[in-house]
Amino acid sequence: MKLLVVGSVAFDAIETPFGKTDKILGGAATFIGLASSILKTDVSLVSVVGGDFPQEYLDLLTSKNVNIDGVEIVKEGKTFFWSGKYHNDLNSRDTLVTEVNVLENFEPKVPAHAQDAEVLLLGNLHPGVQLSVLEKMAKRPKLVILDTMNFWMDTGGDVLMEMIAKTDVITINDEEARQLSGEYSLVKAAQKIHTLGPQYVIIKKGEHGALLFHDGKIFAIPALPLEEVFDPTGAGDTFAGGFAAHLAKTGDFSFENMKSAIIVGSALASYTVEKFGTERIAEITAEQLKERMAEFKQLTTFEVDLDL
């Protein structure tokens, strides 16, 4: 099946305890596109960049068979730019700069060839933009996946709630799930979020892994324990990208296959954090993905036969 992605294609400047970068390639749609390409999923991006965006970055995406017909180039505009500095534990960060630039008046255009995509991944963006992409589809996709964050909960109001109501799978982190639901228990939070629309709720817990809730069932997966997290930027986008790409690739939206999709997303995200920005995810092969998925299996397999 086809996967259509809307999200930012951007510049990031990142500082971690291990070093800092100048403006490098970033953006939710970029990470998602690169993650999808590893699964050889038919993926198209909808986004916008400025005239300052290097051709080599666009070429990188194209070379990975990520379709960028839907990435508009506003020649007189500047590309979205984010700069942040991570704290020593890498679990929190300060935003130093946010220049919205061409994203300010972004009116997404969905190329004709992607309007019948069966899977739509709405990457982290203004919920109004996410909603407008859904409305531009020829028909409602079979699966709508929404990635959002606390910023839109603080500012997005009714539009966010309207978007959530039209969503099949929502991915948010634990604090966001608590904020959105007003419940501390993540089990109760997921129950409440189900009533807002999404049949599937994925709660990302960073170094503690992820939870999937559906129809009273729960799946839990730890994160792969890593010796070093070098740069967490894009890990959540990579996770969402791997998840959506696996579902689109297989065309199977069952709970069982969503579990596998979560492992795909987790495995790819565990690569992303090993280097700055997109550097690591851009070099990962299908073989390496399989290796890391096998590591997840080994990490979590146990026997429960008790002789009592």
Add this chain to the structure above:
Amino acid sequence: MKLLVVGSVAFDAIETPFGKTDKILGGAATFIGLASSILKTDVSLVSVVGGDFPQEYLDLLTSKNVNIDGVEIVKEGKTFFWSGKYHNDLNSRDTLVTEVNVLENFEPKVPAHAQDAEVLLLGNLHPGVQLSVLEKMAKRPKLVILDTMNFWMDTGGDVLMEMIAKTDVITINDEEARQLSGEYSLVKAAQKIHTLGPQYVIIKKGEHGALLFHDGKIFAIPALPLEEVFDPTGAGDTFAGGFAAHLAKTGDFSFENMKSAIIVGSALASYTVEKFGTERIAEITAEQLKERMAEFKQLTTFEVDLDL
């Protein structure tokens, strides 16, 4: 095999967002003994209580076939008492009262029938007391399991390090692992702790589950997501108790069986938090343990076959 346990038998007074108790039955050895009894493990406790300790609490342990010959009663003394108040998220708490009482001058006595126990669980206590129990064994147990906490890292100094050096399996939480090792990454922390003695390092992460490290291998298990955590008191002790009891019961100290032991501990701990103090764990049957272990299996099972 026989399991010998040293730890507190105590009074707790607990306040959570859901209610508060007067002085109720508590203490590390109590939770461990009750957890072990569910597995019908041959378990003996070494501890001390005061003349104020109710006979009915001792009778409860005896009725569960927990051997309390090693629980000294100091008639003129008072039982250890701890009182604490949990914050709203139940992840942190304030200690309101600690009355050490008879634990102050506790000189543990190991009954003759337990001096050849193959598995020794040193529950959270002064490391000097833990060490003295190890020294009183007829021969070195086949497996020495140490539970300790940040308080002893702050105050225990060389004695704690001497105890750790003689330990096979250490169980601590994530913050304690970081404190003990000076490493933020839990993978690096475990590597460093291995060099202090323990071949097996278990890192407890509360609502985020647990990790087992051994010889370059890692096992990770999420906690069972619960709608409501009523009272976390004793969850760590229950975990250690279930873990040690399974190993003693099976006599198999392989990495594979330690994984199962961690599931036993996690399953029992997930019951403990459902009511105040020992109330819930005291009523759990082997059948209920098996049910919850099956839930853990369901929670974490996934397929990784990728067609790429």
